[in-house]
Amino acid sequence: MIDFHTHLDLYPNPSEVARECRVRGMDILSVTTTPSAWKGTSAIAMPGSRVRTALGLHPQIAHQRRSELDLFDHYLPDASYVGEVGLDGAPEFKKYWDDQLSVFNHVLQACSRAGGRIMSIHSRRAASAVLDRLEVFPNAGVPILHWFSGNKRDLDRALSLNCWFSVGPAMLIGTKGLDLVGHIPREQILTETDGPFAQVNGRGMMPWDAQRAVVQLSALWKIPLKNVEQELDSNLQRFTSLL
Ligand code: MN
Numbered sequence: 001m002i003d004f005h006t007h008l009d010l011y012p013n014p015s016e017v018a019r020e021c022r023v024r025g026m027d028i029l030s031v032t033t034t035p036s037a038w039k040g041t042s043a044i045a046m047p048g049s050r051v052r053t054a055l056g057l058h059p060q061i062a063h064q065r066r067s068e069l070d071l072f073d074h075y076l077p078d079a080s081y082v083g084e085v086g087l088d089g090a091p092e093f094k095k096y097w098d099d100q101l102s103v104f105n106h107v108l109q110a111c112s113r114a115g116g117r118i119m120s121i122h123s124r125r126a127a128s129a130v131l132d133r134l135e136v137f138p139n140a141g142v143p144i145l146h147w148f149s150g151n152k153r154d155l156d157r158a159l160s161l162n163c164w165f166s167v168g169p170a171m172l173i174g175t176k177g178l179d180l181v182g183h184i185p186r187e188q189i190l191t192e193t194d195g196p197f198a199q200v201n202g203r204g205m206m207p208w209d210a211q212r213a214v215v216q217l218s219a220l221w222k223i224p225l226k227n228v229e230q231e232l233d234s235n236l237q238r239f240t241s242l243l
Contacts, residue, residue: 001214002232003207004029004166005083005120005146005192008051009041011204021207022049027236028207029166029192031084031120033058035071038079054081059088059122062103063096069106076114080243082107083120084146087133090125101133108137116141116243120166127154134161142242147171147194148180155183164239166192169200169209172216182220186231189217190239 001024008030011017021028028051032041038055045051055075057065076082085107087100111117121143123130127150134143144164148155149171158165165184168191171177181189191213196204200212218228 001025001208001210001229002027002191002236003193003195003210004144004190004236005031005168006195006207007031007033007084007197008044008053008207009037011196011206014041014044017207018044018046018049018051021051022046024208026050026207026210028052029054029081029083029120032056033061033084034065035068035075038075052081053079054083054118054120055079056082056084056120057103057107058084059086059100059104059126060093063099066099066103069103072107073110076110076117080117081120082111082117082141083144084122085119086122087126087130088122088124089129101129104130104133105137108133108140111140112137118142118144118240118243120144120146122146123148123150125149127151127158131157131161134163142239144190144239146192147198149177150180152180152183155180159185159188164188164190166190167213167217168192168194168198169205169212169216170194170198172213172220178216178220181217186221187235187238189232190235191217191232 031054042053191210193205218225
């Protein structure tokens with residue numbers, strides 16, 4: 001099972017969650033929201049587990065943490081994965097748009113100079129702006145758009161820019177999300193939860209709630225669960241070998 005966008009460090013008991021992920025043999029992308037959290041969060045991953053820790057600076061706190069860009073640059077040579085990064089165009093964050101843009105530009109430029117990274121990208125109400133930035137930095141690496149909520153035109157553009165998509169139970173529960181996912185080629189999709197932020201039944205999702213997305217994809221694609229799992233596993237192999 002794959003959860004390619006989770007915030008392990010934000011659970012009340014990160015080590016227990018990491019242990020359970022290992023027991024279940026899960027593939028995890030553990031994203032961070034600040035560069036200063038990267039080292040400690042990397043340490044949560046159990047030896048021998050398939051937890052990858054991404055170096056991030058979340059757009060919703062870009063205005064508070066832009067001073068950590070030096071630290072981002074410092075850790076980047078040791079980080080194969082970058083995230084959570086991106087832009088957020090919701091009204092409460094739009095007022096920090098300039099900070100968000102300068103942080104995201106910096107991240108993309110640093111990734112380009114470092115030879116490219118796999119990047120888990122937030123694009124809430126900012127899909128076309130995120131795609132504009134990706135177009136400017138074509139060598140930044142391989143983008144995986146997390147919980148994508150743009151329109152069809154944005155989606156077509158994202159596909160032409162070779163973006164991948166991580167989709168979770170929260171996205172697959174609504175008709176808009178389902179419709180979008182129905183238009184994404186199966187071979188460019190991975191599952192995620194965005195736990196513990198994203199919720200199911202009034203509680204923060206655990207990484208293994210990604211199984212709900214597998215069930216939802218099985219219904220959407222009209223193929224058995226087992227085939228969905230095979231598809232996702234083969235996607236993950238291809239995806240992680242792109243860089
Ligand atoms: Mn997130």
